[in-house]
Amino acid sequence: MARQLMWIIWPGFFMAIPAVGVVFSLFDPEDLHFFGSPVEISHMGVYTLGFLLIWAFGAGCSAMTCLLQRTPPEINRGIDGTPDS
């Protein structure tokens, strides 16, 4: 379980670093609008939230991979009680 959690959290973190780098070299937080009104938090805040948001999406992506990677026996176990082999 712990290892799965790491598979989910870690790659997202790793990729979020270059991703925020690229995103915020292209977009100035100054120009950002949130539902039509300018964002009112500090630049540092925008970068931080952007980072966390991208990280969350990355983690979501990894979680999907983990889910889809499970083999049929792994998924069926628990339904009909077949032991894991």
Next chain:
Amino acid sequence: MVDTVQPIHFHPKGPGDEQPLYEIRKKIYPRAVSGWFAGWRLTLVVATQLAFYGTAWLEWNGRQALLFDLVSRKFYIFGLVLWPQDFIYLTALLVISALSLFLFTAVAGRLWCGYACPQTVYTEIFMWIERVVEGDRVRRMRLDGELLSVRKLGLKAAKHGLWIALALWTGFTFVGYFTPIRQLAGEAATFSLGPWESFWVLFYGFATYGNAGWMREQVCKYMCPYARFQSAMFDPDTMVITYDRQRGEPRGGRGRHADARALGLGDCVDCGICVQVCPTGIDIRKGLQYECIGCAACVDGCNQVMKKMGYAPGLIRYSTENAVAKGWNFAQMVRRMLRPRVLIYTVILAVVILAAGAALLVRVPLKVDVIRDRASLAREVDDGQIENLYRLQVVNTEEIAHRFNISVSGSDDLKHLKIISESQPIEIGPVSARSIMVRVRAEPEHDRSGSERIFFTVKAADDEKHMLRETLSVTEKSVFFIPGHGR
């Protein structure tokens, strides 16, 4: 804090056996080692950390020498100021780093891991603290096996206290590269750090503490992508930590003065030192494994044993697969270093470095963007002249103020082309940008409509010819729109 780690029981692992993460992981108690490589590792730990903790405090031109100022979106790198427009240089830097990594790896394996990777370096520092507080390997193992006592609690508290202090200092320094560190220090001293800065100090500090204090070799084994594709970068001529099987086997204990050959033994006395010193807990005698971070602790450890036994050093050494298999000496091995793969990496690397360096040298510290004002269309003013409106974004990236003159030129079809507006020259402060509205008037030669190409030239009025570049001047093109008749 109670450590729930079990005393180690040695049960040999089969090849390819992986230890599960965290909970059931067998704690590794690396034994401290001294020797040639350990000396180098220490030197690099000290050097990289002096650079990391120290550089943030350096000053240049009255400002922080190395500052990635996120708020004003400018990167100060000693004499250089990069703007978001200079993104290409950061890309080049990334390409250079990646290529160097490939090159070093192809030549001498995971040098990065063993000597420079923050994971190794912080683990090394944290283990040093641990050693100072809790004692050597045997004492640490005994301490962890003991029942909780005041002494144990005190030692653990001292260790974690020191670890946390160092981790926070590291987090603070990290943030200090993105927010001016002196200002940050002032805020920290009065407990008035901003919420986001506090978040990052704690976050980075926590990551340091967790990675270097608790997770250690597991980061390399389970989290590091580099370790996973090392086999793609290695070839039989790559220098890696190698156990000389031919010389060592069959292994076995013996008295110091016993004649190993007569006993039918190789040089390995099977003392297990190489396993004990290994920070990732592997046995290098099983051959190259992806867990090996190339720290050479086992080389130092084994060499000490060889010396004690009166044998030649180098039973475990930096060598290549080919060299060990074919019994090459060092010179023969090094000759194979210049193979196509290495040469190609080197050439590409050199080209990228030269190109980036040249681009930086001739870089004009002035940027101009011409934006046609879309809101107001071209209009006809008195005496048949046409007027267009432009917005010029002028960025002075030098750390001195400049005065600039703006001029306009175009084809001969536009008579009396001139700028009216804004008294010239305009002054732009050091490392700053200004947006200037410019009205351009002209009289079309023929009675025609359509668009004509024009050029804006922004030229410093106070700049001399430099050694490496011309006078500070940038020309940007735009279009001059001539509306049709009957408008």
